[in-house]
Every structure is written in structure tokens, then in C-alpha cells.
Amino acid sequence: MNRLKTLTLAVAATALAASSLNAQARDFRLGLITPPQHMWSTEAEAFAETLHERSGGEHSVSVFPAQQLGNEAQMVQQLQTGALDMAFLTIAEISNRIPDFGALYAPYLVDDVDHAARLLRSDAAGELLDLMPAGVGLVGMGYGMVGMRQVLSRDPIESMDDMRGQRLRITPFEPIRDFYTATGAAPAPLPLLEVYDALANGQVDAIDMDFDSILILKFYEQADNLLISNHMMFPMVGVVSGRVWRELSAEDQALIESTMAEHLENVLSGFQAMDAAQEEEIRGLDLNIVEADAEFFSEAIAEWEATWAEKAPMLEALREEAERLRQ
Ligand code: 3HB
CATH class of the missing domain: 3.40.190.170 (Bacterial extracellular solute-binding protein, family 7)
Structure with a gap:
């Protein structure tokens, strides 16, 4: 084999090795x-x-x-x-x-x-x-x-009646929209990072949120009533x-x-x-806190179940599993 050919082969081999490396490394x-x-x-x-x-x-x-x-x-x-x-x-x-x-x-x-x-x-x-x-x-x-969902609002929510007509921020998706519609609220889908301003400028009256984001994104600065509902x-x-x-x-x-x-x-x-x-940290803030359970939302839950039992056939198996895992 002449020198040039050897060199060409060597270059080709190196290029091949490099390209197969590139195909792997991502x-x-x-x-x-x-x-x-x-x-x-x-x-x-x-x-x-x-x-x-x-x-x-x-x-x-x-x-x-x-x-x-x-x-x-x-x-x-x-x-x-x-x-x-x-x-x-x-x-x-x-x-x-x-x-x-x-x-x-x-x-x-x-x-x-x-x-x-x-x-x-x-x-x-x-x-x-x-x-x-x-x-x-x-x-x-x-x-x-993340943690369980709660409702932070400008006006106190003490019964489901108080939810009627509230412009309530939700994460944009259907199951949660159907739940709040069933409570009588007017769900307003907004992504997480738009919530603070929407609450500050009055675009929404209340928000569906978890403890962690209420704290780290300081939503409590803009609304001082918290319904600890743990509803979802x-x-x-x-x-x-x-x-x-x-x-x-x-x-x-x-x-x-x-x-x-x-x-x-x-x-x-x-x-x-x-x-x-x-x-504990949230309970230590100067918020008016009300607690809610399934009873509080019973009519809304019945309406939600009527729609979603059909839409989500896996619900039955999940509920059985959740029951087994209840302690
Ligand atoms: C939300 O409320 O849409 C949300 C909250 C989180 C993380 C992601 C989305 O803590």
C-alpha cells in the first residue's frame, strides 16, 4: 500500500470514529x-x-x-x-x-x-x-x-355559595375547569407565571394553587383569604x-x-x-383561613363524577388503588 493510500485510510478511519462518537454523545x-x-x-x-x-x-x-x-x-x-x-x-x-x-x-x-x-x-x-x-x-x-390544591382569594370563601361568579384562576386543563364550573365559579385558565400579575391587577378574584407556589411566588401578597381544601x-x-x-x-x-x-x-x-x-408557615402568615372537605364541595363533586367517570374509565381502578393505599 502506498503512503498516500495509507494516510487516506487513516483519515477516513478517524472521521468514522469521530462521527460515530458524535452519534452517541448528545x-x-x-x-x-x-x-x-x-x-x-x-x-x-x-x-x-x-x-x-x-x-x-x-x-x-x-x-x-x-x-x-x-x-x-x-x-x-x-x-x-x-x-x-x-x-x-x-x-x-x-x-x-x-x-x-x-x-x-x-x-x-x-x-x-x-x-x-x-x-x-x-x-x-x-x-x-x-x-x-x-x-x-x-x-x-x-x-x-407538587402539594395539594388550595384556593387563595381576595374575598373570603366560607361556603360553595361564595364561589359563585368568582373569576378563579386555574391551570389550563379540562378536569379542573369542570370542577370549578360545577362550583359556580368562572374558571380563568392562566399559566403559573402569569398568576401574580393577574391577581395583582384584578383580572382574577381567586386562584387554585399549592402551598409551595403560594409561598415561593408570594401570591399571599395579593390575596389574604385561604381555603385549605386539599381538594386535588x-x-x-x-x-x-x-x-x-x-x-x-x-x-x-x-x-x-x-x-x-x-x-x-x-x-x-x-x-x-x-x-x-x-x-405551618402559611398558617403563620396573616391570612384568614377556612378549612374545607369533600362535604363542602359535595354537589360539585357529584357533577364532576358524572362527567369524568365516563371520560376517564381508568378512574375506577385508580379509586380502588387509592382506597387500598388509604391509611
Ligand atoms: C400551576 O398552578 O399551574 C402549577 C403549580 C406548580 C407547578 C406547576 C404548575 O407548583
């Missing part, structure tokens, strides 16, 4: 709507770090919090085309596309955050994730959550684009799945761990 993009200080965002960063380490520095993940890549509907579209690789999503957008996920929002399905975490770790909740590849083209890695849980799901997933080696799939599942579990246990202290 800089994934992960989007989410929560602000940087929210635990979803900090755990997304922690997931990025762990994946980088465990892949021996081969893979990295750039995290885009605070809706930098768009709202959840837009992120789901990007995930479907493969323009976005990963996301931590509220179940809101998923339940708009796969109604069975609406079952997770059945009012008083669970009693508290511990019960919610147990249900989200169950096989019954895992079966919902299996609907995602065919239903939305996403692969679910596991669940996270609020799951999150960690997802990978189905298109991107199919391009990954079995080894990378296993690495990403186990690593993301671990960090999602940190979110579940993190919210379990914070809940009591956050409730």
Missing part, C-alpha cells in the same frame, strides 16, 4: 414551565448533572425553566417532532390529550401528599404512563408532583420525546429512564417532606 434539551427556584426546576438541574456523570461525561442536558421554550401545549408539540428531547410536564396538557389522565384529578381521590405519592408510585398510576406513547407520542419516565393532587410527569427515544441505544434508554425516575422520586419525597412545614 446534548439533550429539557423544558419545563416552573421558575428556577421551584423544586421541579432544581431537580431537573440535578438530573442533568447525574446523567452527565453516569454517562462518563458523554451526555449533557440543558435545562430551560420558566417556559423559555413555550407553554406546555407548545412543548408537547416540540416533543412530538423531536425538536425538544425531554420535559417535566404537569399532567394538565397530557390530560387534555389523553382523557384517562383526568382521573388523577378526581376531587378527594387522595387525602394528602403522602397518599398522593403512594398512589403515584402504584402500578395503577404506572398503567396510565403506558398510554402515552400511542396517545401523545411521548415516553413517560415516572411521576413527580397535582402530579407531574417526566417525559422523553418518542422520536428521540427510538434513536437511543438500549443502554442509553435504560440510563435515562433510571436516572430520571430517581430524580422524579426526589420530587415526590421532597414535596412529602416539605408539606407540613409549608402549611
Whole structure:
């Protein structure tokens, strides 16, 4: 073999090695709507770090919090085309596309955050994730959550009558809209990051929210009545684009799945761990607090059940599982 030919072969071999390396090493993009200080965002960063380490520095993940890549509907579209690789999503957008996920929002399905975490770790909740590849083209890695939903309002809410006509901010999705419509309120869908201004400028009278965000986003500065109702849980799901997933080696799939599942579990246990202290902190603020239970909302719940039992056939299995996990 002459020298030139040898050199050409060597160059070609190097180029091949480099290109196959490039095909393996990835800089994934992960989007989410929560602000940087929210635990979803900090755990997304922690997931990025762990994946980088465990892949021996081969893979990295750039995290885009605070809706930098768009709202959840837009992120789901990007995930479907493969323009976005990963996301931590509220179940809101998923339940708009796969109604069975609406079952997770059945009012008083669970009693508290511990019960919610147990249900989200169950096989019954895992079966919902299996609907995602065919239903939305996403692969679910596991669940996270925030704390239970409460109602913060400018005027006191002491009975369901007080909810009538209230412009009440909701996360944009159908099961929660149907619940508040049944209470007589006028639901106003708004993404998390628009809530503070909407409350401050009077666009809404009340908001559906969790303890954590009431504290970290300081919503209590704009409304001083709190209905501690614990009426719904609020799951999150960690997802990978189905298109991107199919391009990954079995080894990378296993690495990403186990690593993301671990960090999602940190979110579940993190919210379990914070809940009591956050409730205490909120009770220590100068708010007028009223407590509510399923009885308070009984008519609205009956109406919700009538619609969603049919729309979300998985509700029955989830309710049975929740009952088994009630302690
Ligand atoms: C919401 O109220 O829409 C929301 C709250 C969170 C996280 C994500 C969404 O704490």
C-alpha cells in the first residue's frame, strides 16, 4: 500500500470514529414551565448533572425553566417532532390529550401528599404512563408532583355559595375547569407565571394553587383569604420525546429512564417532606383561613363524577388503588 493510500485510510478511519462518537454523545434539551427556584426546576438541574456523570461525561442536558421554550401545549408539540428531547410536564396538557389522565384529578381521590405519592408510585398510576406513547407520542419516565390544591382569594370563601361568579384562576386543563364550573365559579385558565400579575391587577378574584407556589411566588401578597381544601393532587410527569427515544441505544434508554425516575422520586419525597412545614408557615402568615372537605364541595363533586367517570374509565381502578393505599 502506498503512503498516500495509507494516510487516506487513516483519515477516513478517524472521521468514522469521530462521527460515530458524535452519534452517541448528545446534548439533550429539557423544558419545563416552573421558575428556577421551584423544586421541579432544581431537580431537573440535578438530573442533568447525574446523567452527565453516569454517562462518563458523554451526555449533557440543558435545562430551560420558566417556559423559555413555550407553554406546555407548545412543548408537547416540540416533543412530538423531536425538536425538544425531554420535559417535566404537569399532567394538565397530557390530560387534555389523553382523557384517562383526568382521573388523577378526581376531587378527594387522595387525602394528602403522602397518599398522593403512594398512589403515584402504584402500578395503577404506572398503567396510565403506558398510554402515552400511542396517545401523545411521548415516553413517560415516572411521576413527580407538587402539594395539594388550595384556593387563595381576595374575598373570603366560607361556603360553595361564595364561589359563585368568582373569576378563579386555574391551570389550563379540562378536569379542573369542570370542577370549578360545577362550583359556580368562572374558571380563568392562566399559566403559573402569569398568576401574580393577574391577581395583582384584578383580572382574577381567586386562584387554585399549592402551598409551595403560594409561598415561593408570594401570591399571599395579593390575596389574604385561604381555603385549605386539599381538594386535588397535582402530579407531574417526566417525559422523553418518542422520536428521540427510538434513536437511543438500549443502554442509553435504560440510563435515562433510571436516572430520571430517581430524580422524579426526589420530587415526590421532597414535596412529602416539605408539606407540613409549608402549611405551618402559611398558617403563620396573616391570612384568614377556612378549612374545607369533600362535604363542602359535595354537589360539585357529584357533577364532576358524572362527567369524568365516563371520560376517564381508568378512574375506577385508580379509586380502588387509592382506597387500598388509604391509611
Ligand atoms: C400551576 O398552578 O399551574 C402549577 C403549580 C406548580 C407547578 C406547576 C404548575 O407548583
